[in-house]
Structures are given as structure tokens and as C-alpha cells.
Amino acid sequence: MVATILVGMLCAHLLCFSVMFWLVSKRLHGNKMGMDIFAMGNLLLGFAYVLQLAEGGPAWSLVSAVNHTFTLAAPVAYWLGAMRFFGLPAPFWRPLLAVAVTYSAAQVLVQWSLGPVARYAMLSGMSALLFLAMVITVVHGVRTFAKDLYAEMVFFAVLISGICVLNALKFMKLVDGGLDALQMDGSFQLVFYIYMSSLATVLPPAIIWLVLRRLTDALRNLAARDPLTQLLNRRGLSEALQMYFNSRKAVPAYLLLVDIDHFKRINDTHGHQIGDAVLRHVAEVLRGAVRRGDLAGRIGGEEFLIVCLDSDLHGVRLLAERLRSAVERQAVHTTGGAHPLHCTVTMGVSNPFAGAHAFEGAMQEADAALYRGKAAGRNRIEWPQIAHGEPPTPIVGASTT
Numbered sequence: 001m002v003a004t005i006l007v008g009m010l011c012a013h014l015l016c017f018s019v020m021f022w023l024v025s026k027r028l029h030g031n032k033m034g035m036d037i038f039a040m041g042n043l044l045l046g047f048a049y050v051l052q053l054a055e056g057g058p059a060w061s062l063v064s065a066v067n068h069t070f071t072l073a074a075p076v077a078y079w080l081g082a083m084r085f086f087g088l089p090a091p092f093w094r095p096l097l098a099v100a101v102t103y104s105a106a107q108v109l110v111q112w113s114l115g116p117v118a119r120y121a122m123l124s125g126m127s128a129l130l131f132l133a134m135v136i137t138v139v140h141g142v143r144t145f146a147k148d149l150y151a152e153m154v155f156f157a158v159l160i161s162g163i164c165v166l167n168a169l170k171f172m173k174l175v176d177g178g179l180d181a182l183q184m185d186g187s188f189q190l191v192f193y194i195y196m197s198s199l200a201t202v203l204p205p206a207i208i209w210l211v212l213r214r215l216t217d218a219l220r221n222l223a224a225r226d227p228l229t230q231l232l233n234r235r236g237l238s239e240a241l242q243m244y245f246n247s248r249k250a251v252p253a254y255l256l257l258v259d260i261d262h263f264k265r266i267n268d269t270h271g272h273q274i275g276d277a278v279l280r281h282v283a284e285v286l287r288g289a290v291r292r293g294d295l296a297g298r299i300g301g302e303e304f305l306i307v308c309l310d311s312d313l314h315g316v317r318l319l320a321e322r323l324r325s326a327v328e329r330q331a332v333h334t335t336g337g338a339h340p341l342h343c344t345v346t347m348g349v350s351n352p353f354a355g356a357h358a359f360e361g362a363m364q365e366a367d368a369a370l371y372r373g374k375a376a377g378r379n380r381i382e383w384p385q386i387a388h389g390e391p392p393t394p395i396v397g398a399s400t401t
């Protein structure tokens with residue numbers, strides 16, 4: 001009786017969360033993050049347990065065969081859903097159908113040649129192996145494609161290991177003691193159902209939490225980046241600077257304003273689309289040339305901004321020249337354009353500034369330097385105006401120009 005109630009609750013959880021996953025997937029246009037497949041996994045497992053209730057005890061019947069196939073197909077669906085969640089390409093229907101057909105055929109073969117115990121043991125053994133493969137995938141994910149979800153992945157690995165161990169134990173009990181191991185009210189089966197019921201309650205909200213994290217990260221990214229070049233926008237730069245200067249190890253930073261020369265002429269001669277391609281190209285060159293940790297942004301039009309963190313004047317000089325010459329050297333290859341385009345940039349550099357609040361002052365300094373660079377002939381780096389012979393000094397708060 002207790003086991004029947006537990007399995008009934010398990011069915012209810014699995015089927016309700018299947019509907020929830022499906023509803024979430026309907027709200028996610030484009031990348032569904034595997035939610036539609038998780039819905040299918042829950043549906044399969046939910047129906048498998050409904051069939052188990054209908055079946056009552058171990059038997060060789062169509063209901064039992066379908067139950068076993070659904071039970072095995074569910075973890076395959078979860079696995080494929082997880083791959084989709086992490087953006088890995090994973091087909092769904094074909095592998096699922098292949099597993100269902102192959103496993104149904106294997107059941108007939110095993111039942112006919114080795115008997116019912118072997119068929120039930122095969123289900124437990126195969127489930128244990130599938131969940132083991134899932135744990136290995138999760139552990140691999142923590143080191144590669146899911147580094148940002150370390151705590152969540154460890155949590156999943158622990159919970160899935162539990163199902164793996166329980167299925168392995170069930171396999172051994174079946175091999176040792178035959179079908180008696182499957183008595184629904186037996187203590188082992190009770191533990192099994194309690195564990196599965198707990199998982200069916202805990203795992204779906206955890207999966208929804210992962211989706212929420214991905215969505216909020218994507219939103220934050222959307223708000224902090226320029227859509228054309230994927231470089232930081234003003235807001236993203238300001239947040240990144242705030243974070244940097246909040247750290248106790250922060251040293252004064254330098255700001256480099258980078259402006260494409262005669263960009264209006266490029267637009268007027270080749271059209272806006274080619275102009276956009278030039279902007280993307282320059283963004284790519286800047287992204288490739290700065291050091292890890294430096295900030296690169298586009299602050300509107302053809303104006304880019306680099307913030308050089310953890311560097312001294314010598315390092316900034318080298319970086320500025322590297323950026324200028326890289327843009328000058330690398331041609332812009334545009335689709336449809338007969339010849340590759342070349343462009344140059346002029347740069348204005350600020351004095352070092354120490355604090356996010358000093359950013360606007362540094363901007364004005366770099367802007368004034370850029371203006372001088374344009375007036376002096378373009379394709380050059382202009383430094384801030386400083387007292388004769390003195391190195392640039394950190395500014396705190398207002399501009400010193």
C-alpha cells in the first residue's frame with residue numbers, strides 16, 4: 001500500500017513537471033535549452049510508472065514491455081536534453097526511436113532465451129550504466145562546457161550517482177534472489193521509490209533554476225554589450241570598471257579612445273552595410289590585440305574604447321602601437337566587395353585614472369587627445385597634455401586637462 005502511494009505520487013510529480021517543462025519550452029523561442037526534451041523525459045518516466053501500477057507485479061506482457069522501454073528511454077531523453085541545454089548539437093527523435101526499437105527487440109530476445117529475471121536485471125543494469133554515463137558527462141562538463149555552473153553540476157552528479165547505485169544494487173539483488181527483489185512493498189523497493197520520489201521533487205526546480213540563471217545571464221549580457229560588435233557598451237564598461245576598482249589590488253587604469261579615420265567616407269562610398277562590416281572588423285582586431293583582462297567597448301558610431309588595467313605607461317605605449325598597426329595592417333574582407341578595404345584609426349590616450357568616478361574625466365582627456373590626433377593628420381596615437389617632462393599622473397575625480 002505504502003509503495004503504491006509512493007509510486008502514485010512519483011507519477012503525479014513526473015507528469016506535472018513534464019507539463020511545466022513543456023510550458024517553459026513554449027515561452028522560450030529559438031533556443032529552448034532542452035526544456036521540450038526534459039518534458040518528454042518526464043512524460044516517458046511518468047507513463048512508465050503508471051504502467052507499473054497497472055501491471056501490479058512482474059509479468060511478461062505488452063504493458064510490462066512498454067514500461068521497460070519507456071523507463072530506459074527516459075534517461076536517454078534527459079541526457080539529450082542536457083546536451084541541448086549546454087548548447088551542444090543533439091538530435092532527439094532518431095536516437096530515442098533507435099533506443100526504443102532496439103531495447104524492445106532486446107527484451108523479446110532476453111525473455112525468450114534467458115527468462116524474466118534476466119529481462120528485469122537487464123533493465124536495472126542498463127539504467128545503472130546510463131546514469132553512470134550521465135554522471136561522467138556531468139563531471140566532464142564541470143571541467144569544460146559547464147564551468148560556470150560548478151556547484152549545480154556537483155549537486156546533479158551526486159543525485160544521479162544515487163540512482164546509478166540503486167539500480168546497480170537492484171541488478172545484483174535480481175541476479176541473487178530473482179523476482180522476489182521486485183516486491184513493491186519490500187524494503188529495498190521502498191527505499192528505491194522514496195529516493196525516486198525525492199528526486200522527482202528536487203530535480204525539476206533545480207533544472208528551472210539553471211534555465212533562470214542562463215536567462216538572467218543572457219539578459220545581463222544583452223544590456224552590457226553592443227549588438228553590432230559584441231564589445232561592451234557604456235553600461236557594460238561602467239559595471240566592469242566598478243568591479244575592477246572595487247578590488248583592493250586595483251592600480252590606476254589608462255583609457256584609449258579609438259576612432260576610425262574618415263569613416264563617413266567609407267559609408268558614403270561603399271554603403272552602410274560595408275560600414276558595419278568595417279566596424280565589426282575593427283572590433284575583432286581590438287578584441288584580438290588587447291590583453292586578457294583589459295576592457296574593450298564601442299561607445300557609439302565609429303568610436304571604440306579600450307581600458308588598460310594592471311598596466312604601466314610602457315605597457316600602454318606598446319598596446320596602443322600594437323592596436324594602431326594591427327588595424328592599419330589587416331584588410332577588411334567584405335562579402336561582395338571586389339577588393340579588400342583598408343582603414344586606419346586615430347587614438348587619444350588619457351592620463352592614468354584611479355576609480356570609476358574618474359572615468360568621465362579620463363574620457364574628456366582622451367577625447368581632447370583624439371581631437372589633436374585627428375587635426376595632426378590621423379592614423380596616430382596622441383598622448384595627454386602634461387606638464388613638461390612629467391610622466392602622466394593618476395587623476396582622481398575631475399579631469400586635469
Ligand SMILES: Nc1nc2c(ncn2[C@@H]2O[C@H](COP(=O)(O)OP(=O)(O)OP(=O)(O)O)[C@@H](O)[C@H]2O)c(=O)[nH]1
Nearest residue numbers: 259260261262263264265267272275276301302374
Ligand atoms: N555603418 C555605420 N555607420 C555609422 C554607425 N554609427 C555612426 N555611423 C556613421 O559614422 C560616420 C561618422 O562620421 P564623422 O563623425 O564625420 O567621422 P569620420 O568620417 O570618421 O571623420 P574623422 O573621424 O574626422 O576621421 C557618420 O557618417 C555616421 O553616419 C553605424 O553603426 N554603422
